[in-house]
Amino acid sequence: MSGTSHTDPLHLKPNREQDAPIYLQLYRRYQEAIASGRLRPGDRVPSVRSLASELGLARGTVEVAYQMLVGEGYFVARGAAGTIVSPRLGNLADAGRAKVSVSAPPPGSTPRLHNPGHLTPPFQLGMPALDAFPRKTWTRLAAHTLRTLETVAMTYPDPAGYAPLRRAIATYLGISRGIACTPEQVFVTAGYRGALELVRRTLLHTGDLGWYEDPGYIFARQFLLRAGMRLAPVPVDEEGLDVRTGRQRAADARFAVVTPTHQSPTGVALSLPRRLELLEWAHDRRAWIIEDDYDSEFRYHGRPLPALKSLDRDGRVLYTGTFSKVLFPGLRLAYLVVPASQAGKFRDMVNHLPDPGSVLPQAMVADFMEQGHFARHLRRMRPLYAARRGYLADALARMPAERLHVQPQAGGIHILAHLPDGRSDKALAMAALDGGLAVQALSDWRMRKSSQGGLLMGFANFATAGDAAAAVEQLGTILERPDVT
Ligand SMILES: Cc1ncc(COP(=O)(O)O)c(C=O)c1O
Structure with missing residues (x-):
């Protein structure tokens, strides 16, 4: 041309x-x-x-x-x-x-955020450690699943998800997240967006107003806006979502989307008083809380916090989890747990929506969980991520403190580093991307403008301290460039 x-x-x-x-x-x-x-x-x-x-x-x-x-x-x-x-x-x-x-x-x-079909560049967000995935076990399970799949599982699948997987998820959530639910309350979905779509179609209407964490997970925000929802930004501080401000700005919202365990992207946990305030608001207004528990499994200090759903006495919380971080995102499998009172409505709706896809990966994940590989994999990944996080944190600590300030976080698979006031994180992220570094600008995740920029950096795929140091050194050079301000 x-x-x-x-x-x-x-x-x-x-x-x-x-x-x-x-x-x-x-x-x-x-x-x-x-x-x-x-x-x-x-x-x-x-x-x-x-x-x-x-x-x-x-x-x-x-x-x-x-x-x-x-x-x-x-x-x-x-x-x-x-x-x-x-x-x-x-x-x-x-x-x-x-x-x-x-x-x-x-x-x-x-x-x-993700570069479909490409391997992970340094700092890629949201990607688990693909090199540490137990491929041998997975391959063995694949062969076993194919050999033993019952004929009935080869017919049209249940649009709510493969029954053994729903059972395995309910058991896992009971033990690990303090959530008491039956398999009938669990719906398997095609990724987190599949879960949001199911909630939207079942309980919400076009134009409904919802609280959205600011800053907050950019993909779900865009998804909801494109689906015709209206979103009110609610600020996040060191205790998580500021419920009082939410009440002041948009008391009549119909729903709230929250990441209580590790707020995305700041990593802070929603404090207990705030959890109770949020539940009270939902109870008073008959609003729905969508709890996104995307990476609760990875916490490096103390035990993982119980899910907000575990405190839900009135049946206002819709809980979502994903296999993208604990297994791998290519699976495209997530799940939604609905209040018992709503299970019938959801059951009815899934019959009229696209289903979560082929039964084979669902059967493999069910076997993986039932046979104890899932728990073993998580036990192996926690120290591995703690080490890789250390590689990145150590490399960042060697940078002059006035350039980047790392926000302490108890869990997750990325680090947030704040920039000096007024410094453009977008310009930096763009220049970094140019150099093949996939850091993200915090301001892209914000709904309201702020002079406080920051960089979001995934660490899961730094296999050695040297890898992290080399990437940080390259980033340091970009930070020093006079043309990137
Ligand atoms: C905050 C947050 N929620 C949910 C998800 C999971 O999305 P999915 O199941 O579509 O991979 C992610 C993945 O990056 C995330 O960062």
């Missing part, structure tokens, strides 16, 4: 006056160029470096737009051979469509 020309014939140049972030504008311009036929399947697009220099943008900005386009199948990255518009889009066109129809995401979209 001729996009490298200085006349910008594809009209890619973003407009700084617009509200949408530059990377998103660029992403949409490419989508439009493909949809209108100005760019055709197989066309080569300029390299990140040359487009950045041509349009006067930071390389990281272009990189993020390209990653989204690759991730969504518009572009194909061919390494040294350059990036092209996906030839597969041609098949669609040949199949009788004059244009490839595209729908741009609504405003407020952000870069993908």
Whole structure:
């Protein structure tokens, strides 16, 4: 294609006056160029470096737009051979469509946290230690599951989830999280978003207002907004969600989404008084609390805190957990525990929604849990993560204290380091991404503006102290760069 020309014939140049972030504008311009036929399947697009220099943008900005386009199948990255518009889009066109129809995401979209189909770059958030996954055991179980799967399990599966897995989850939650529930209250879902979707469809209405932690998990926030929910930001302090402010700002909310064990992303635990206040609010207003217990298994000081759900006397808490951190995210398996009083409603709804997918992975996870591998795996992973966290914390501690201040956290698989006031975490994260480091800017996770920036850094895949030190050194060089402010 001729996009490298200085006349910008594809009209890619973003407009700084617009509200949408530059990377998103660029992403949409490419989508439009493909949809209108100005760019055709197989066309080569300029390299990140040359487009950045041509349009006067930071390389990281272009990189993020390209990653989204690759991730969504518009572009194909061919390494040294350059990036092209996906030839597969041609098949669609040949199949009788004059244009490839595209729908741009609504405003407020952000870069993908995870890079689908790619191995983990240093600092990747939300990714467990893939090198430590017990693959041999898993392979053995796969063969066993395939050999012994009952014929009945080969028929249409229960949309609420494979019964032995629901039983195993209920048992596990009773022992490890203090949650008394029956398997009938457990629904297996396709990831956390599957659980949110099930709650939304069963208990909420479009336009309902919910409390959302600020800062809070960016993916669920976007998911809920796109699904038509309204979200009121509720600040988080050293005791977790500030319930009083929530009551003042949005007392009439219909739901609240919280991460009580390790607040995402700050890592603080919701204090007991706040837990009780939150439950009281839900009781008074007949609101729903969605508890996201995504990585409670990993805590390095003391015992894991019991789930908020374990205090739920009135049946207001919808509890969600995921196998993404304790096993691996490619499984796409999570679960939802609903109050006993609501189990019938949910049972009815799952019959009309997409189910959690193939029974095979569910059967494997059930076997993995029932045969004690799950508990063993967790026992092995806790000290391993504690060590890897130490590698990163030690490397960061060697940096001058005025550059980064690490927030103490009792658990989780990432570290949050605050930046000096006024320093742009977005610029830093972009520059780091340019250098292949997957740190995230805290401000991307915020709903309200704040001058306090920070960097979120995953540590699970630092196999040695040397790996962590090398990544931190590279980050240190970027922090010193006068052009990254
Ligand atoms: C805060 C939070 N909640 C939930 C999840 C789990 O999402 P999923 O089950 O879709 O992998 C994650 C994963 O990164 C997370 O960080």
